[in-house]
Amino acid sequence: MIHLEFRLEQGGFVLDVDERLTGRITALFGPSGAGKTTVLDAIAGLRKPSAGQILIGSRVVHSHVLRISLPPHMRHVGYVTQDVALFPHMDVRRNIEYGRRRGQKLELATVAEMLEIGDLVDRGVSMLSGGERQRVALARALMSAPELLLLDEPLAAVDVELRRRILPYLERVRDSLGVPILYVTHDRDELQRLADQVIVLDRGAVVRSGAPGDALGS
Secondary structure (H helix, E strand, O other), X not given: OEEEXXXXXXXXXXXXXXXXXXXXXXXXXXXXXXXXXXXXXXXXXXXXXXXXXEEEOOEEEEEOOOOEEOOHHHOOEEXXXXXXXXXXXXXXXXXXXXXXXXXXXXXXXXXXHHHOOHHHOOOEHHHOOHHHHHHHHHHHHHOOOOXXXXXXXXXXXXXXXXXXXXXXXXXXXXXXXXXXXXXXXXXXXXXXXXXXXXXXXXXXXXXXXXXXXXXXXX
């Protein structure tokens, strides 16, 4: 279980979250500026809450009261951002291996087979299509053996047809590895296909949460 109970203030924006993530994939849904990416950044250790705590399983990764705030590399979180951010000077293999956490047992070959990128590993990043870049970024995140996978609108930059082709890979990660996923999306169809829990944000506050049908009012 992931427990988020924190307040984060940045300029004039205030984000308040008090939720337990119990689904295999929990989706964050809401308008632009609602605070969805800020939630991911706080969990990943890229932004520091002003109050509250964040627990991943039984591990406290942030606690204002206990004065604990683990650096990003100690949180065991995989994060795929909107811009993907692959290293252009490395080939695909080195990009994926860069994410490997010491002692983790997941092999590159396993991840490559799951995401069908085995024939890409010796290519340069500049030779990849948009969908291939997304899958490589996901592979790199998985190689860190994360206890939680954060996906910030990973399909926002691809067209509808490509999105339909990539969704099965996300379902494969969900079903095969058992890593809980927190997923930001603006796409209702995408959300209803992937998520079993939805948190709706607006102006920094949780306005609804629950199963997709309940949270979306459909």
